[in-house]
Amino acid sequence: MDNYIKTLFVQSHSGDKDERYEAYQKILTITNEKVDWAYGVWNQLVEDLTHKDGHQRSRAAQYLANLAISDPEMRIMDDFPKLWQVTKDEKFVTARHSLQSIWKVGIAGDAQKELVMVAMVDRFENGTDEKNYTLIRNDIIQNMRNLYDHYQDEEIKQTALELIETVEDAKYKKKYLAIFK
Incomplete structure (x- = not known):
């Protein structure tokens, strides 16, 4: 994983709302295609599915759904129940954003x-x-x-x-x- 991608993930957790959103958009765009660095962030994203911040849970779910196409080991098959759980999040906006991206797992x-x-x-x-x-x-x-x-x-x-x-x-x-x- 190159420094640009690492920086985007750091920015997607940052305190600045605009920087966070811009990084989020870029990560989603990049992960619409296969990438070779999915496992460099995979475990952290799975962990973030239960993060205390609903925004982090939502982003983690969306990133994982996008990264399913970059998952030759098919880890998503084991991690799907954790991802699916976010579609039932107590914060409806978190749940809905997660649910709206879940179909991307299906194209893997x-x-x-x-x-x-x-x-x-x-x-x-x-x-x-x-x-x-x-x-x-x-x-x-x-x-x-x-x-x-x-x-x-x-x-x-x-x-x-x-x-x-x-x-x-x-x-x-x-x-x-x-x-x-």
């Missing part, structure tokens, strides 16, 4: 895609007792759309449409269907 390979899809289907079906569950469901369907766009896998689309079909509230059913139009 078939096993990762299956892992993410199983978790999302279960949450969609069994998460109606959660606060803001309609927003969570929206994010899950959007994640499935993102995976569908990446893979062009009709099974993903079919799963999403079957889930949407179970929604009783016509307003939300229409909203979720619009994601796949």
Whole structure:
């Protein structure tokens, strides 16, 4: 890992809000492609999933989700439960940002895609007792759309449409269907 990347990670923890945000944006952009330094930060990111600061938890989750494509050892398969836990964070904004990035784990390979899809289907079906569950469901369907766009896998689309079909509230059913139009 070069000094530029190390500096970005330091800045993403810094006290200056603008510097932190700029570093965050750059890290997300860089990690949209495969990198060879993922394991240089991996353990720290896993540890940061339980950081006392919600912003740190959210960033760690988003970085790990992005780094799944740079994980030839498939560590994400073991660390996914910790990452998924952040999607249920007590701070809703932390949970939501984490959930909105979780689909990126699914583009790392078939096993990762299956892992993410199983978790999302279960949450969609069994998460109606959660606060803001309609927003969570929206994010899950959007994640499935993102995976569908990446893979062009009709099974993903079919799963999403079957889930949407179970929604009783016509307003939300229409909203979720619009994601796949």
